[in-house]
Amino acid sequence: MAGKTLYDKLWDAHKVSEREDGTALIYIDRHLLHEVTSPQAFEGLRLAGRKPWRLDTNLATPDHNVSTDLAERQAGVAGIRDEISRIQVTTLDDNCTAFGVREFSMNDINQGIVHVVGPEQGATLPGMTIVCGDSHTSTHGAMGSLAFGIGTSEVEHVLATQCLIQRKMKNMRIRVEGDLAPGITAKDVVLYIIGQIGTAGGTGYAIEFAGSALQSLSMEGRMTVCNMAIEAGARAGMVAVDETTIEYFKGRPFAPKGEMWDRAADYWRTLVSDEDATFDKEVVLQAADIEPQVSWGTSPEMVAGVSGKVPNPSNVADEDSRKGVVRALEYMGLQADQPIESIRLDRVFIGSCTNSRIEDLRAAAAVVKGHSVASSVKQAMVVPGSGLVKQQAEAEGLDAIFRAAGFQWREPGCSMCLAMNADKLGQGEHCASTSNRNFEGRQGFGGRTHLVSPAMAAAAAIKGHFVDIRTWQEGAA
Amino acid sequence: MKPFTTVTGLVAPMDRSNVDTDMIIPKQFLKSIKRSGFGPNLFDEVRYLDEGQPGMDNSKRPLNPDFELNKPRYAGAQVLLARKNFGCGSSREHAPWALEDYGFRAIIAPSFADIFYNNCFKNGLLPIVLADDIVDRLFDAVASTEGYKLTIDLENQKVVTPEGDAFDFEVNAFRKHCLINGLDDIGLTLQDADAIRAYETRREQETPWVFGHIR
Known part of the structure; x- marks a missing residue:
């Protein structure tokens, strides 16, 4: 058997x-x-x-x-x-x-x-x-x-x-x-x-x-x-x-x-x-x-490596998929063949049941330390997954690193992952998010979500656009 | 739950793949503690041009004229014709509640997401899987024929077209039984109460750490 x-x-x-x-x-x-x-x-x-x-x-x-x-x-x-x-x-x-x-x-x-x-x-x-x-x-x-x-x-x-x-x-x-x-x-x-x-x-x-x-x-x-x-x-x-x-x-x-x-x-x-x-x-x-992944579309399968480009619908053979890509690019306000690193962010969200545990916050803090959130980013927030994660992060001084860089340090909850509370995207805003879904409207009516890792989200907050975390130098300006 | 035997209803098309549960019913409407009243907010973000909020008078909101369900020819539709992976995303049962509250009794698609598929049966809503080519044909028929209706015969597991074509579909026997009779499956499970207790007695010996710890 x-x-x-x-x-x-x-x-x-x-x-x-x-x-x-x-x-x-x-x-x-x-x-x-x-x-x-x-x-x-x-x-x-x-x-x-x-x-x-x-x-x-x-x-x-x-x-x-x-x-x-x-x-x-x-x-x-x-x-x-x-x-x-x-x-x-x-x-x-x-x-x-x-x-x-x-x-x-x-x-x-x-x-x-x-x-x-x-x-x-x-x-x-x-x-x-x-x-x-x-x-x-x-x-x-x-x-x-x-x-x-x-x-x-x-x-x-x-x-x-x-x-x-x-x-x-x-x-x-x-x-x-x-x-x-x-x-x-x-x-x-x-x-x-x-x-x-x-x-x-x-x-x-x-x-x-x-x-x-x-x-x-x-x-x-x-x-x-x-x-x-x-x-x-x-x-x-x-x-x-x-x-x-x-x-x-x-x-x-x-x-x-x-x-x-x-x-x-x-x-x-x-x-x-x-x-x-x-x-x-x-x-x-x-x-x-x-390589580090970034979602460019409105479904979690619409991802690319950070060194790659937004796809061109004319290269998509299947008609159903091509229609999906066209619709996604329109919703996301992106151009075909645009480099992923050229996508600029309005907000950054580090949290959710996918990435809000202590290890996630440590990874993001290591990237953030010694830097400041880009002036073009309206809001960068860190939402710990639980009261105990928050307590541990504070004991390690991670909250101080985030605050010094211009991040908001919040109370635990699902928050901007699904925007059922006040934390949400405005229409047309791009967000680097450590959450799990990039569906239309998921993080707010008309909001544009890019799913990434905590380190990638942190680096995007500092630069105002996506960057390849593999080239990041900790503590450098 | 409303029993489901045979339904003959107007068909409305939803020509998109991967329709997710956030699209079916956006999160702001999940704050309700009721099971009913979600119909006016079904597909809210593509159905209306403005941002919907709970408590709004939906009859005064601007409709998206390009959205199929807003076209007069699809008013009163009971069968939704959809594309692959319909209902992907969250486990929110508010999605089938909204579809049922709107008036849909059945959804036809080449495939469904698992949790959504399962949730439909609990609410008198029948999800039907038909092959891609048949679904394509039905989309063509709906587009070219105003007032196009399909008959869903659950007892015989057939979708019957006005021309008399019949397409067989699969459905689990237990789910079919519950749907036809409008049965609450909790009552049926409780008929197995002795088996559940016997299982617990055995598992408390084998894996005692699983029991009695959350107090």
Whole structure:
């Protein structure tokens, strides 16, 4: 019998029952909740007179539309200026209290973007099934777990039954082999992957990211890669467990301790694909081919290396794709064949569940140190992923580096990644953003998003246009 | 949930690939804590010429005359004809809520994003995958025939054209059953409560660290 993939193992371990039509009832170990996709689910429970199946698997925190402005945050939930946002955050608080769900509320030091908070607290662990009403739940696959986003009806289903009815996905493995060149980060790796396989390349698959380049990444880097699995169409992305994984969870608040830790770690070490496992699809890419990536269009597959150019529609053979390129260039206000480095920025955003962890902030601060934000850049902001990331960054003096350069240092939340709060782009403005989506209007009505790594975003803020981070000299003017 | 058996409805075209959920319903409308009322803001950024905000009187906003759904010939459409990878992006169920609230009962495309596809079934909305060449033919037929209607027969899994052509489509048996009967799948899952409890008892022995830690 052929061996099992990591995904096969996680699926089998959580199968409660199978149905004749090929679907299965899958047990959910951890359920994360936030204010945007949960109110209708709690309301559904209430209307049906149902209670949560169990409470100790749920963890909630408001993140999508909380303000990142210190003064507004200090005024508490009652001080949220946008009335509809205030109602939504209040509703989460009320629902968590009424149903007994553990919540890190808005001004708790542990609050933050749900996908930063989960791993940081050890609330999401290797080997678990993890869901959340948010497509970037794939982030948690970085630790060797099965994690995917769900809709609000499924949020209600998990609350009521602790299970989901699922059809097994197909197995895909993407191997990135070789050493990443200096300056090339996890973000460049995942943008490059999406550029290669397309935004629907992973549809119907669970993707295991593997290969020596992936294994060389820290846990934070692996989270960045898995976070954007959904941008390649895959609900779930994952990386096999190794010692980097296990080391990361040692001492985390909700992680097992003592003898239980040893038992857990022994189990976690089995969470790798067997050598003789077969995949329905395999893609092999070379790390040496990856240069710093910049998205130029309105879909995450529309990326180019920083030394490259904006594409020319006349070189695109497929008619459907050509129409897409023409429309994207028009929306983005870019010229065909324009060098990527000539794109000028109005705003810079460093944050989001893709790139707001301590390692991301350190990378950006290293670039910024000793420089100032270009006068042509209207706003450059850093939004830490959680209260604990913010605290750590401040202990290391990173906030001082950012402030000295002219960056704004904000309170944790999703912020300008999806512009549900006051942080947004104006019409026609170009933004270097460390977030995950460059869809039309994503960061504000008419806003133009360029997805990049934290170091690339930081350098763009200093120069006012994109520059190749590989040529950056730290501390030089 | 509204049961779905057979629907004969006007077809409206959405001739773009990779229509994402931000386009289907922009983020500012996700602040609602209700499930209904999203229809007037479906495709808001391409449907209107101004920037929409919750609470606006949408009937007074300037419409984009080039957007298909604004053309009188597509008023009252129940079937949306779309291109590949429809519904990519976020997991927001507000996307199918908006389509359903607008009046759509079915969406036909060569492919759908996984989460969106799944969310549709929870809301009485049927996503139908047809081959590229058939979708191309349907786009041509819709463009050349005012009032073009399709019949969606879920029981027999067929899309039937006015000319009498019938195209078969696939749908999972359980989802089909729930859709035809308008069933709430939570109730069905709870029929397996004993199996869920048995699973928990076994897993609490095997992986005790997973249980009981978030309090």
